[in-house]
Amino acid sequence: MSKPEFVYTTYIETTPEKLWHALTDGDFTERYWFGHRVASNWKVGSPYRFTHPGKSSPEGKVLVSEPPKKLAYTWNGCSDETKREGPSRVTFDIEPRGNVVKLTVTHDNLDEGGKTFRGISEGWPMVLASLKSFLETGRPMPAEIQSHAA
Amino acid sequence: MDDVFKALADASRRSLLDRLHARNGQTLNELCEGLAMTRQAVTKHLAILEAANLVTTFRHGREKLHYLNPVPIHQIGERWIKKFERGKLAALSELKRQLEKRDE
Numbered sequence: 001m002s003k004p005e006f007v008y009t010t011y012i013e014t015t016p017e018k019l020w021h022a023l024t025d026g027d028f029t030e031r032y033w034f035g036h037r038v039a040s041n042w043k044v045g046s047p048y049r050f051t052h053p054g055k056s057s058p059e060g061k062v063l064v065s066e067p068p069k070k071l072a073y074t075w076n077g078c079s080d081e082t083k084r085e086g087p088s089r090v091t092f093d094i095e096p097r098g099n100v101v102k103l104t105v106t107h108d109n110l111d112e113g114g115k116t117f118r119g120i121s122e123g124w125p126m127v128l129a130s131l132k133s134f135l136e137t138g139r140p141m142p143a144e145i146q147s148h149a150a
Numbered sequence: 151m152d153d154v155f156k157a158l159a160d161a162s163r164r165s166l167l168d169r170l171h172a173r174n175g176q177t178l179n180e181l182c183e184g185l186a187m188t189r190q191a192v193t194k195h196l197a198i199l200e201a202a203n204l205v206t207t208f209r210h211g212r213e214k215l216h217y218l219n220p221v222p223i224h225q226i227g228e229r230w231i232k233k234f235e236r237g238k239l240a241a242l243s244e245l246k247r248q249l250e251k252r253d254e
Contacts, residue, residue: 007217090176106208125224132225141232 004108020068
């Protein structure tokens, strides 16, 4: 395995179960992932798909599904151009730390010169900040500062 | 958020973040290369950056890799920057960058 291109960490005042739910339930992702709904049965080998009316969304296959600890899936970019770059991999590690939960998002197998790489470096910090706000306050980031999704 | 500002209020720590921004996922040895800082000092600064969640570490085989974690910086930006300002701010930064660029 080559070393991952991105590793992001955020600490969220929530429980591992709620965080797992927020990552895997379309009603939740729609609220903090800038309108993108996710759907899957979250079994290893099953497909998952994000959908957003009028926008293209990432999709892929579930690689690891260990609720509420670890989730990993392949990531096929949103646009035709990023789809041609082939799938990369996203891993979510959820660890309870006292009264907060540490979430680590690792993105690897990315083409460093590719379009996905550039999109990712802006996308994840935005999604994670919104997820944290949503779980801690019940609200995503205010609509006026929401921007395009990953 | 106090620990983020405290961690950033030091030129050595900012230069470590710059190095990770230029190349993400470095070992302690790689980060020490070419720096006028002792290994102990770099270790200490990295611990402060990690405690502030500005650096996150990842075990890759036997190596411990350091990654710039921009999530807290993004949260600071979000707190004071409105979406409609982003385009103008990017244009201002680009203008400053172009004007201050040294002729090479």
